Amino acid sequence: MKRKPDHKCTVFILLITALIGASFSGCSKSEDTASVTVDRPADEEVSDTKPEEDVSEQTQNTEIPDPDNEASDIKAEDEEGEIPESTPSDEEYKDKIDQLRKTDAVSPPEAELMSEMAALATFSRVLDEEGEIFSEMDNNKKARLRRQIFDGIAWEESDFFEAIPAMRGEDYGADKVFPVEDAAALFKDIYGEENYTPAEYEQVKDGYILFSYGDGDPWDRIEHQEFFEDDSCYLLSGPSFYEDNGGNISFNGYGDILFAKNPDSRYGVTMVYGIYRPDGIQVSRVETSSVLPPSAGKNYNGENLLDDDPATVWAEGVPGTGVGETITLYLDRKQPVYGVQIVNGYTADYTLYSNNGKLTDVRVDFGGGNIVDGVLDGYGYENFSAENLADSNRSKIELDEPVLTDTITITITGANSGAKYDDTCVSGILVY
């Protein structure tokens, strides 16, 4: 999904602190559509939520039921005494994803549509490493997803969104207005919303949902999407990156979005579950062609590339800027690799960053004749922390298609000296 060109704006995301309809049940079969008028609170800044820890996984064989099937697994009665419909648990969805990822990739006719739906979920940043059952999300997160749906309708004008008319909203002080009934049906088709309840800042008036354009939101993006399929589901999967409005890019893990085949949805599929799997590709060993000798109690070994610490670096150890020097990464087994992300320069602090050398060009050999020449970009300012410097000096060098490999060799093909030293430094490398 392309974004409107206001990326430089400060990042603000509408945040609400209380839910309307706290007793809302994602399992309810109610077809009612709420229509209320609410005030919009002041914008509040939201911090990034990036996955950091591995998610434990269990293995069970499970099937994702048809969304319209009645529950066979009754969990509990809700407050009104109704028996909620059964929804697969997080673990069941994760197991389903694991099963599907072990199958051969497919090219479904609905790929483009699912890709657009995945973009709604990732651009709205509702996924995390815990996993999200879309129909059962917290209403805050649902509101962010709905907001992205509107953003898509208003900006993208994609065929995907033709089903819902958007109208100019001058009379309501909004950029666009959407009929509540049409929008609620769309939410149900896209992510299984059974009981649309506006969140506090979602403005609903006279049967219309009011929407104004976002202000340069950052986004998560699942790249190199692959699809997997069984009788009941499609899985969309690929490495995922978070990108803010300053162009900083970091790795989210692998994004997985599961779609149930659903003939009742106008799209033929309903987005049911999403997660970022933080497990990256493990590098078991690193070799470098040279190393700067230790000094002042610091070493500049190749292992510093893999320690996830922006304060430690590998530095080449030959005279000059080290053009021709190599870093070789060994994986514990052959596996599909899309690319490498390099954290360039001595990112421990701004002084070290400025004084030491940085890569400008590399050649990455993924084996089997798959070679990519890459250019590295980055910047730093005096007030930047090590983490800021790492974020602003990440560059991806990647293949068009993943290749099966267990060895990756990076050769320095260009480097600039720092203000004081010509030792070229690299802070970190991620293989994805």
Ligand SMILES: [Ca+2]
């Ligand atoms: Ca490091």
